[in-house]
Amino acid sequence: MTEALTAWMAVLDRFERALDAADDTLDVHSLDAPPGPVPDELRQRAEAVLARQQLMIGALTASRAHVAREIAALRRVPTARQDLPAYLDIEG
Secondary structure (H helix, E strand, O other), X not given: OOHHHHHHHHHHHXXXXXXXXXXXXXXXXXXXXXXXXXXXXXXXXXXHHHXXXXXXXXXXXXXXXXXXXXXXXXXXXXXXXXXXXXXXXXXX
16 A cells, blocks of 8 residues: 555545544644545545535535524514513413
8 A cells, every 4th residue: 555545545534534523623734635636546535525525514504604693683682671570471
């Protein structure tokens, strides 16, 4: 097994573990790029990892937009007045 193949397999293993764990704490700054392009025998695996990453990015983007809408809705709720009770009597 060549050094490049071993290095690329290690990188893909890390990406796959991060995706499996939905781990957004992957430190890409400590990830050294393997030498040269992805070996042909790993191209299909690398493309599958890329597709999963793109799906996760899309899901995170949608989730972030949903949270932003929720925060905007909460900001529109008026603050309670201090001279009124802070509860709602639903039985009386």
